[in-house]
Amino acid sequence: MTDVAINGELPLPREPSYLGAGHTVASWLGTTDHKRIAILYAATITFFFFLGGIAISLVRLDLFTPAGDLLSDDTYNKLFTFHGVVMVWFFMVPSIPGTFGNFLLPLMIGARDVAFPRLNLFSWYLFLAGGFCTLYALIAGGVDTGWTFYTPFSTMFSNTHVVAAALGVFIAGFSSIATGVNFIATTHMLRAPGMKWFRLPLFVWAIYATSLVMVLATPVLAVTLLLVIAERWLHLPIFNPDFGGDPLLFQHLFWFYSHPAVYIMVLPAMGVVSEVITCFARRRVFGYDFMVYAMVGIAVIGFFVWGHHMFVSGQSPYASIVFSFLSFIVAVPSAIKVFNWTATLYRGQIGFEAPMLYALGFLGLFTIGGLTGLFLASIPVDIQVTDTYFVVAHFHYIMVGGTVSAYFAGLHYWWPKITGRLYPDIWARFAAILMFFGFNFTFFPQFIVGYLGMPRRYHVYPPEFQVYNVMSSAGAFVLAAAYLLPPLYLTWSLIWGARASRNPWNATGLEWKTSSPPPRENFAVVPHVEEAPYQYHPEGVAPEHGGENYRAQGDQT
């Protein structure tokens, strides 16, 4: 391989693509290729996504009526716990980092692979082991603690399979740490010549910031769950009030991970959306430097706001005031990002292809989720709506409206690169719109019913709340239908879809300069980076109106 300075095009590699590099099961399960590992993650999290979805569909079905007709109280508790545990740790946390992070990080920085390819594979196996451990807890009879495993209920009173579920999350945590270490080392050590820090695509920055949080927050969760296991299984009193133990300490440690975990889930989404919006607005990103500072700022400040989950726990009011203040502060960088995305759209040549529809959906839903987060950061409002559906609606706007929308945006944006196939865009647009409406029908009524006082996690509710619950449940089934569409047409595209060119969106970024799908070695020559990302138009000049500077999927060969 020789170093070649490039401005426009790299020579296309001649070797077979990474998909053609082996067809046996062993060539997949023993692979150290970051691109294949990304596919392994994608398959696993899709499985868990639909499993968690089935659990919550049953819950929403049950909530059509005020009385719990369909499920027993116990089953209801187990189903929403299962939904929470699976969706948080086995879908959301590994979703974008495990799939797009793995696939794209080396491609975007012009590397051959991640820094530690075998550790990368090991990380997937850890994730799988943790997943099976938690699935065992479900099959053996379920867990009813909620995804938060609050003590003393989880340690002293629950008669369900807490140990197996917590052990599964514990193991998956180490997968997270290994992935984080790998991504940080990759970003530091393996950037192509000329790829300076402030030339990195924002997706790389997002994955880097996420990895920092993964490495520094996850071990605290690991210890916390280990202590729950030790207390339950070995009867070592750590949080038991009979011996002077303090259940609040559990909450502090739990949220020290679980609040930063929110940023593990949403930062990668911000990275994806930055790539998609710039491409489909044909614009340089507005305020690149501040986009970077905002992401690193979110990752750092996010560590100091966990106490806003505990305003009603009886913690010191002074602590509450500080946590409330810091929670307002952490909203500032998020707001900077939203304004910058909006400014990027300004005077852009906006195309409404499926990835862009998902990304625009993200923008609106994330804004609503973020603003309602400010309500919850304010102590008096939070005390009114603690543990109500208002909170449920808020974090679903961030996680589902935000992260899942961005996940689908990324899936549609990079699908031609990953698989080498084009999907039917009309179906993809239809699914994106259906998902947006289904989502809002599901969760907007929950803001209202929560504000009116309906507590979360309750199996039965007063009849006056029924209208909101019927709306929400009906919306959930629209949403479920929208989620079933992409697997259908994307699978269709694998067999009958047209072949994708190397750069079907005419996008910038190194990943588009190699063939689709890329070969095992990623690039035929080592790319040499000479300019900042997102060079969609000359500096200082907005893209021309009416020009042919936007090309649709599949135009360029």
Added chain:
Amino acid sequence: MIARAKILQPPWKEISRQREGATFGIWVFLASEMLFFGSLLLLYTAYRVANPDVFIIAGRETDIWYGTVNTAVLMTSSLTMAVAAQAAEADMRRLTIWCLGATVILGLMFLVFKGFEYAEDIKKNLVPGANFALKPPAAQIFFALYWIMTAIHAIHLSIGLGLVGRLAISGALRRVQLRENPQVEVTALYWHLVDVIWIILYPLIYLMGRS
């Protein structure tokens, strides 16, 4: 030369860069480990502040002899590990392997002493539960933390033993070249973490109430 080619793994192009990457990676992982043990130390601190007298009573029940001897053993292993890493750099293969072997033996000694200490503790009814030896309830929390912290430390030490032992054996059998091998420094750094954690645990567990 064959051994040298074996050390160089994709995606790296030069051994020096690969070593830099491996060392950087293990430092990031050690930062993660600090948070892991940090949470336990936070718990210890919170409960000690809440129960200062009980922690002094409970701390006196630990066996300071086992604790002190083990501290000396582990510090010595740290020395042999450091010598091994430096010797590997200087291409002193025989010294490297001897020092790696000594590290493994000292680590095993630590575990054996720890086992005897655990047996004594069980005999003295220092396992939290119905037959616990001490009256104050919070003493059970001290010993719950004692068991958990020392057990987690011992698990880390065992992983370290596996890493050091693997290097010693494959080095002795000439399966890998030890000089320039990034695994030597990675293993040494991990081993020193295990020592550092013990240096923090020793006063918290054994010197509590003995001043």
